[in-house]
Amino acid sequence: AQRVTQPEKLLSVFKGAPVELKCNYSYSGSPELFWYVQYSRQRLQLLLRHISRESIKGFTADLNKGETSFHLKKPFAQEEDSAMYYCALSGSARQLTFGSGTQLTVLP
């Protein structure tokens, strides 16, 4: 079975402060990990994927297989980063398993 845990339902930071959204997973094989984001009144959309090792909108995420984590980080949060963030895992099945999400609020 595959499982994704996001321990924080709500996270608030001030503009310009660093932000880290936590994600832990459980999967016996070699997973693919993703972060999806949903801005207010918009659709759920892909933010980044670990296989690309890319930085999107200043966000990065590193897969740590030893700690089974895929935390999302940004060194300087912006107000437009306020959104709901979902960590997701793809295992052998061709479908994504999502965490319960973290609502990020960046305060001015």
Added chain:
Amino acid sequence: GAGVSQTPSNKVTEKGKYVELRCDPISGHTALYWYRQSLGQGPEFLIYFQGTGAADDSGLPNDRFFAVRPEGSVSTLKIQRTERGDSAVYLCASSLQGAFNTGELFFGEGSRLTVL
């Protein structure tokens, strides 16, 4: 249209009634997914189509739920004898065949179902 389209956007029904939710994926996307999102939770997988066939229906909670995609494009999620616990936002997503490992699913805005 440019994106995944879902209808209706909102549906209120009474317990025991039958409901159909429709999804029109992005043109050319052969893979189609249905997810259900309850309040305060992340999307929960229901079923995945590759073309016309259901490649994985392991997420359907019971036999009251059924989905079809007869021509490999539009899909309909059907719920019989609705229960209050079925109240949720039902999300549809599509992706290009063979592109799944990129993880890029394109989601619709969802159909909010309320069972009274």
